[in-house]
Amino acid sequence: MRDLQQPGRSAVRAMDGLVATSHPLSSLAAIDMLRSGGNAMDAAVCAAAVQAVVEPQSTGIGGDCFVLFAPSGNDKVIGFNGSGRSPASATLDWYLDNGFAEIPDLGAHAVTVPGAIDAWCRLLEDHGRKGIDAALAPAIRYAEEGYVILDRVAFDWDDAVPRLRSDPTAARIFLKSGEPLRPGDVHRQPELAATMRTIAAKGRAGFYEGEVADDLVRRLKELGGHHTLGDFGATTGDYVEPVKTHYRGLDIHQMPPNNQGLTALLMLNILSGFELSKLDPNGADRLHLEIEAGRLAYHDRDAFVGDPALVHVPVAELLAPAYAARLATSIQADRAMTHLPRVRLPGSDTVYISVVDRDRNAVSFINSTYESFGSGVVGPKSGVVLQNRGRSFRLVRDHPNAIAPGKRPMHTIMPGMATANGRAIMPFGVMGGSYQPVGHVHVLSNLLDFGMDPQEAIDAPRVYHNDGKVAVERSVPSATVEGLRRLGHDVMPAVEPLGGGQLVWIDWENGTLTGASDPRKDGCAIGY
Template sequence: MRDFQLPGRSPVRTTETMVATSHPLATCAALDMLRSGGNAMDAAVCAAAVQAVVEPQSTGIGGDCFVLYCPDGRGEVLAFNGSGRAPAAATVDWYLANGFDQVPAYGAHSVTIPGAIDAWCRLLEDHGRKGIDAALVPAIRYAEQGYVVHDRVALDWSESVELLRQDRAAARIFLPDGAAPRPGDLHVQPELAATLRIISERGRDGFYAGPVAEDVAFCLGALGGLHTLEDFTETKGNYVTPVSTRYQGYDIHQMPPNNQGLTALLMLNLLSGFELGALDPLGAERLHLEVEAGRLAYRDRDRFIADQDQVAVPTGDLLLARHADQLRAVIDPACAMTDLPQMVLPTGDTVYISIVDRDRNAVSFINSTFHSFGSGIVSPKTGVVLQNRGSSFKLDPRHPNCIAPRKRPMHTIMPGMVTRDGHAIMPFGVMGGGYQPFGHVHLLTNMLDFGMDPQAALDAPRVFYDANILEAERAVPSAAVEGLRKRGHRVEIAPEPHGGGQAIWIDWHKGTLTGASDPRKDGCALGY
């Protein structure tokens, strides 16, 4: 139990339903959907649509999504890959012949075809009780009538002003009066509202065919992009088989490649060989082991993870116990490794949604446009912010993640699901670009090794290793920071919080739900 004299919040505890998102308006919209007869999938899409309006720096219908779903909370965990692909004309030879040495971080060439709307419509058709028209009602209202800009949203928004100024439509919509909105300001997006109405009426074709797709394709083409209308009409997500490992008696499920979820499983396999629970959860030894396991797992990520529809990814071999044993053998609890390649990881802005309904349908849902405001391009007639997922591709023809026609890039956003004995135990996720595998593992070990409740596990201070620097949040104890430095780490105070997250724990014996939402974002968990 937490110390009620210290800042913090309690987990939310209910019996029937629970929603946890990074924005209060999304949480409330999802609850309204559940109260009106919708199920967890209806509520998740509804929440994601609201966040596409009220968290425009983090997500949108011009982005991608991944979903793990456990119907009735029992049996097989379903996985849906809603990530988009490169244009059919995007060959590595074209980029090399035109003088590129890497895929640009922003601009038209960073844009992959958005997969979110296709995924939303397919998931509602297959698993929802209501249609896309009902799911989009609150989002349309906020886009048309306005919404209040929340504090973390405003902070992130303010850091993207220079990017937004480079695109006329982006500046017009997202820099009213020439500046980013401040906390408490009202903001409207009438162009996006009109686009959402078209999708509400026409479903998937409202986005991938007709005037919306035409405006987006024309906008990208005018900026030098290789995108065509055919690229949009042929966009289609698909169900895939999750990858999983066992940790402390629980089964941990992640998306398979092209998703980086495998990285978290590698970290857990490495850490399973240490007695973490005997250590101080905020101590240097625990954090050091987590960092070293992460550095090894990320090395494998950067070597192997790519679109397994187009290249062979040795997923099974990477998850073998003997592979973890070999990697673990090089970890020294007293000293940081010095012979690993430098990790330089992308930051990212994302929304994650966790929902469990009264039938115990459990949804783990993540949606993103990658960097803050994605590519920095906004389709002028539609108001759609376009993602920059293409920037994750390589231009080395020998690399498995090299760009190719209709190929998916290595993807950072990763929903998680915990099960035990065939029952869903916890849909969970931690946002933050390259940080996400670290975040998943930190959350899980906080709970499964140290016995924290979901809220305490999310509240706990975090570290992250990037560009040969170990960035520690300000709440990491000074003794731990000094202990990490003694082990050879270059420790600096993190310039911003590491990610955000949500989780819902299902107690089947008691019949209760325990929800949590990360204080690093504006959101909340609510239920009844």
């Protein structure tokens, strides 16, 4: 139990249903959906749709999603890959011949065809009780009638001003006299509301065909993109088999490639060989081991992960216990490794949603437009912010993540699910671009190695190794910072909070649910 005399908040506990998201309007809409007869999938899509309006810097219907689903709380976890693909004419040769050294983060070339709406419609048809019209209703109301800008949303919005100014439609919709909105301002998105009404009436065809698709393709072509109406019409998500490993009594499930989820599993495999529970959870020794395991796992992520439909990804080999044990021998307890090349890991803005309903259907759901306000390209008539997930592609021949026609890029957004003894135990996730594997591992270790309750596990201080430096949050003890420096780490203050997470823990014996939501965001867990 937390120290009630210290700042913080208690975990949320309930019996019939529990939702945890990064925005209170999203959590409330999902709870309303559950209480009106919807199930966990209905609630998750409803929550994602609200956040597509009220957190436009982080997510939207012009983005992608991934989902892990445990029907009735069993351990036969279903994965759904709702990530989009590059245009059919986007060849590596074209980019190299036209002088590109990398995919730019702004503009049409960063845009892969959005997969979110196809995924939402498919998941509701297959696993929901209500339709896309009911799921979109709260989001449409907020887009039409307005919503209040919250503090973390405004923090991110302020940082994205140059991006928004680069596109006239983005500037018109998301800036006020050329300046960002502030906490307490009311914002409306009538064009997006109209688009969502079209989708509510027509389903996926309302996005991938007709006026909305025409608007988006026309704008992308004006900016030099390869996108066609055929690319939009051909978009379809896929059911996939999750990948998993075992850690401290739980099976941990992640999305397979093209997702980076196996990065977290490789980290867990490496760390399973160390007795973390004997260390100070916020001490330098524990965080050093996490940092080093992450450096090894990210090195392999960047070397091997791509779209398995087009390249071979050696998943079984990467997740073999013997391989992790071999990697672990590179880690020295008394000093940082020096043999690994520096890897720059871009951040992103994302929303993660965790839902469990009365029937113990458990949904782990993540949706994103990647970097803040995605590509900066907004449909002039539709109001849709298009993602910049194509930014993840490499322009390197024979690299597994090299751009190619109709290819999915390596994806950072990753839902997690824990199971044990034939049952789902916890849908969980931590947002934050490439930080996410570290975030997943840190929260899991807080729970399983150090016995923290769900809210404590999410609240705990975080560090992150990126591009040769270790970013530390202000809550990291000063003695720990100095300890990391003595171990050879180049430590710097984190310029923004590291990630943001949610989870719901299922206690089958007592018939209860315990939820937590990250104070680094604006959201909350709500149960009933």
